[in-house]
Amino acid sequence: MLLICSVGSEMKEILIKAPATTANLGPGFDVFGMALERPSDKVRITLIPKGLEIKVHGPAKEEIPTDPERNTAGVVAKEVLKAFSLGTGLRIEIEKGILPGVGLGSSAASAAAVAFGLNVLFNLEMDRKDLTRMAMKGEVVSAGFEHADNVSAAIYGGFVIVKSYRPLEIIHLEPPQNLHVAVAIPKVPVPPKKTMKARSVLPREVPMRKLVHNVGHAAALAAGFAIGDVDLIGRSMLDVVVEPARASLVPGYREVREKALEAGACGVALSGAGPSMIAVVNALEVDASKVAEAMREGFESAGLSAEAFYTRPGRGVHVLEENP
Numbered sequence: 001m002l003l004i005c006s007v008g009s010e011m012k013e014i015l016i017k018a019p020a021t022t023a024n025l026g027p028g029f030d031v032f033g034m035a036l037e038r039p040s041d042k043v044r045i046t047l048i049p050k051g052l053e054i055k056v057h058g059p060a061k062e063e064i065p066t067d068p069e070r071n072t073a074g075v076v077a078k079e080v081l082k083a084f085s086l087g088t089g090l091r092i093e094i095e096k097g098i099l100p101g102v103g104l105g106s107s108a109a110s111a112a113a114v115a116f117g118l119n120v121l122f123n124l125e126m127d128r129k130d131l132t133r134m135a136m137k138g139e140v141v142s143a144g145f146e147h148a149d150n151v152s153a154a155i156y157g158g159f160v161i162v163k164s165y166r167p168l169e170i171i172h173l174e175p176p177q178n179l180h181v182a183v184a185i186p187k188v189p190v191p192p193k194k195t196m197k198a199r200s201v202l203p204r205e206v207p208m209r210k211l212v213h214n215v216g217h218a219a220a221l222a223a224g225f226a227i228g229d230v231d232l233i234g235r236s237m238l239d240v241v242v243e244p245a246r247a248s249l250v251p252g253y254r255e256v257r258e259k260a261l262e263a264g265a266c267g268v269a270l271s272g273a274g275p276s277m278i279a280v281v282n283a284l285e286v287d288a289s290k291v292a293e294a295m296r297e298g299f300e301s302a303g304l305s306a307e308a309f310y311t312r313p314g315r316g317v318h319v320l321e322e323n324p
Contacts, residue, residue, distance in 0.1 A: 013046045014121050015321035018113035019314045020098045021105030021153040022181070023272040025280075026237035027218040033153030033160045036181060037314035039104070042095040043073065043113035045121065050089040052077060058096030063190075072138030073110040079137050080118045101190035103272035104183075108150030111138030116155065116317040128316075129168060131155050143195040150272065157316030159225045175313035176228040180288035182265065182279040184256060184295035184308040190275075198273035201245045210240045230282040234266020237280060243270055250275045252302030256295050263294035281310070 019035040054066040054074050068074025073092050080086070092114060100106040115134040119126045126134070135151035152160045152170050161171040191197055217236045224233035247253040250270065256277050260268045264286035265279035277295060281288040288310035296308035 011121050013044065014117050014319060016043045016045070016113040016117040016317055017041070017320050018043060018109035018116075018154055018317045019105075019157070021108055021150045022103070022183075022276075022278050023105065023149040023153070024239070024242065024269065025221060025233075025278075026239040026243065026267065026269040027214040027221065027241075028149075028161070029239070029242045030147055030149055031162050031218070032221070033105075033149035033162070034175065034181075035153045035157045035314040035316055036104070036183070037312045038309075039097040039099075040314075041097050041106075041109040041113060042320065043110060043117060044093040044095075045114065045117045046091040046093075047121070048089040048091050052081075052089060053091040055091070055093045056096060057093065060096055060099050063100050064094070064096065070141050071110070072107040072142050073114045075141055076111045076114045076134055076138040077118065079134055080115060080124075083134075084122065084124055086118075086122060099185065102185050103270065103274045103276040104185075105150035105154060105272065107139060107142035108135065108154050111135040112151050112154035112317050114138075117319075120319060128152075128155050129170060132170060133168060153316075155316050158313055161222055173222075173225045175225060176230050176233075178283045179230045179233065180281040180283040180310055180312055182260065182281055182288050182292035182295055182308070182310045183271070183276060184278075184292065184299060184306050185276045186250070186252060186299045186304045186306045188251065188275055188304060195273045198246055198249060201249065202242055203245060206241050213238075213240050230280065231266050234280045234282070237267030237269045239269065246270060246274060250277070252299040252304055253277070255301045256298030259294040259298035259301075260291055263291045265291045 018041045020039045023033045025032045052068045054071050056064045065071050098106040112135045115131045132152045136146040148162045156172045159173045163169040221236035257268045260279040268279045271278045292308040292310045296306045299306035
């Protein structure tokens with residue numbers, strides 16, 4: 001894709017909000033993703049005469065590289081500038097509300113925000129699939145490879161299914177209104193290249209019975225979103241391939257799972273590669289804040305402090321402010 005675009009845009013600056021996302025939801029490894037109402041990042045993109053500057057603000061700013069070659073936002077910005085022959089410089093300021101390395105799509109939020117923001121600034125007419133392709137390129141510096149589950153959820157909002165990568169095909173569904181999400185984030189050191197490490201423990205071969213189990217549960221989970229059945233979604237969040245292999249990397253996994261279910265959660269899973277965990281709650285029957293508190297207690301019983309809260313599925317990246 002090579003297009004020549006004028007940089008004579010009336011807008012010189014734009015502020016984008018990008019949501020946290022949760023991936024996999026149990027059996028949907030590299031396929032399922034969902035945007036969350038909170039937490040979120042704010043990304044301001046300003047046109048400058050030349051160069052590419054990255055600035056990061058927030059409590060975890062020291063953990064995020066500002067070298068454009070090592071920052072997901074910087075990588076995506078360079079890809080868009082090159083693809084559309086945009087002869088301008090950029091300053092990208094990231095206000096981090098999503099902690100990096102905890103399994104809530106921090107890198108995906110930055111990548112999605114920049115792809116979306118530049119699309120609006122320069123009226124590039126990329127559709128959501130094009131934006132996902134661009135944002136995926138930023139995930140290479142974070143995860144070591146292009147993957148679409150988090151970035152597509154951040155761009156589309158709601159619940160997404162990555163049906164295929166070649167060609168890229170994404171199915172978008174709106175979650176049920178009564179679906180709430182309890183989130184627990186343990187305070188543990190995050191190792192460098194955490195996602196790659198979490199992939200290194202995955203089995204190389206999968207027995208047929210486990211394949212059948214995961215296909216059935218993934219299909220039922222997608223059906224639950226399609227028909228608006230929160231209980232079916234929760235019952236289907238049971239993975240017998242990836243999550244059992246990763247559970248050993250998350251102290252307190254078993255305790256958190258048990259306490260969430262005892263508190264009334266419909267289903268529980270690692271959020272992406274962890275260590276955060278999520279629980280799906282039917283808000284018509286159970287108070288999600290009580291489930292979140294039970295999850296926090298689960299981590300504490302394993303000797304870890306944790307942040308816990310509840311949220312809802314959220315909208316995708318969107319403009320907060322435009323300045324001429």
